[in-house]
Amino acid sequence: MEPASGTDSPLLVLVKVITFSLGLALLFTLVANTLPQIEGEAPVDEDIELGALTMDSFIALGETVFTGKGTCTLCHNELGRAPDLLALNIAETAQARVQDPAYSARANDIESYLRESLLQPSAFVVKGFGKKGTNDTESPMPAADKPPIGLSSIEIDAVIAFMQAKDGNEVTVALPEDTAAIAGDSESMETPAAPVAEAPASATTGEEIIAKYGCAACHSVLGTESPVGPPLTGIGARLDAARIREGIVAPSVEIAQGFAPGIMPENFADRMTARELENLVQWLTTQK
Ligand code: HEC
Numbered sequence: 178m179e180p181a182s183g184t185d186s187p188l189l190v191l192v193k194v195i196t197f198s199l200g201l202a203l204l205f206t207l208v209a210n211t212l213p214q215i216e217g218e219a220p221v222d223e224d225i226e227l228g229a230l231t232m233d234s235f236i237a238l239g240e241t242v243f244t245g246k247g248t249c250t251l252c253h254n255e256l257g258r259a260p261d262l263l264a265l266n267i268a269e270t271a272q273a274r275v276q277d278p279a280y281s282a283r284a285n286d287i288e289s290y291l292r293e294s295l296l297q298p299s300a301f302v303v304k305g306f307g308k309k310g311t312n313d314t315e316s317p318m319p320a321a322d323k324p325p326i327g328l329s330s331i332e333i334d335a336v337i338a339f340m341q342a343k344d345g346n347e348v349t350v351a352l353p354e355d356t357a358a359i360a361g362d363s364e365s366m367e368t369p370a371a372p373v374a375e376a377p378a379s380a381t382t383g384e385e386i387i388a389k390y391g392c393a394a395c396h397s398v399l400g401t402e403s404p405v406g407p408p409l410t411g412i413g414a415r416l417d418a419a420r421i422r423e424g425i426v427a428p429s430v431e432i433a434q435g436f437a438p439g440i441m442p443e444n445f446a447d448r449m450t451a452r453e454l455e456n457l458v459q460w461l462t463t464q465k
């Protein structure tokens with residue numbers, strides 16, 4: 178059957194549609210490539226409605242701090258480096274710890290045990306988790322209110338509330354009353370350089386990148402100390418750029434002498450932009 182005049186044959190229509198689609202795809206590719214690259218999304222500020230702070234939002238803040246700025250999940254995860262706080266019922270564990278005759282520190286209930294764990298990690302060290310060579314007398318965990326973690330007292334309360342709430346245990350932490358303190362603290366309430374959550378805006382300088390990915394939780398760097406991994410201060414004198422890059426993107430290829438495998442996160446290569454990785458490597462080579 179002849180198509181009515183002025184109308185294309187079905188085949189021709191198909192060819193036209195395909196050509197048009199390909200052209201459109203090509204056009205989009207060209208346009209996209211000429212636009213400046215936008216990496217990730219701008220960080221969203223965790224705005225706290227001062228008047229309307231509910232326990233639910235306080236707990237939510239605690240969770241954000243726990244997985245983000247607090248860098249807790251860098252160590253407290255299923256890798257066995259530290260008790261897996263998200264998997265175990267930490268409020269019940271805390272109760273058992275303070276009732277254990279072997280427990281010799283100051284806490285006497287769940288909240289005070291959690292607070293003590295955060296502020297004075299070495300007051301009581303969970304068996305088998307102490308700093309190497311200290312026979313479980315010293316904790317490798319940095320005090321959460323000091324650098325590099327550096328949480329405010331409100332953030333500490335929020336994290337404790339989250340740890341109590343996550344398994345349905347009673348939350349005994351009081352909501353902060355001094356809302357001025359929250360307002361004045363808004364700087365440190367910013368959404369963290371989340372090691373777990375989606376990447377915030379891309380960081381540029383070595384310092385920013387170290388902060389964004391929480392390297393200081395495990396490495397001595399930028400004036401803070403952590404014994405978990407080898408110091409990054411002076412790393413440029415020990416390793417060249419290629420070896421440093423490998424240490425970051427493929428940590429299990431070569432394990433630093435005297436340190437345990439399986440602790441340095443394996444996924445930095447996926448989480449960092451190429452530019453962040455390069456800037457970080459270049460910056461580390463200058464640490465001599
Ligand atoms: C550098 C690794 C590291 C980081 C970061 C870290 N911890 Fe720990 N934490 C440990 C280790 C190891 C232990 C076990 C030794 C001890 O008792 O101190 C521990 C113990 C604890 C305990 C006691 C657990 C128990 O079973 O009694 C709590 C609670 C805790 N951490 C909470 C936190 C929170 C909340 C954060 C984030 C603000 C955090 N930790 C950040 C390594 C870390």
Ligand code: HEC
Binds near residue numbers: 387391406422428431
């Ligand atoms: C949860 C703890 C942890 C975090 C977070 C962490 N590291 Fe590590 N890192 C380690 C440990 C432990 C080692 C030693 C074992 C190994 O070589 O894998 C290590 C090894 C390295 C090495 C190899 C050093 C050497 O002397 O061979 C480099 C480089 C390094 N880390 C850089 C970084 C950077 C940069 C970051 C942040 C982007 C970071 N690490 C975050 C624990 C961590």
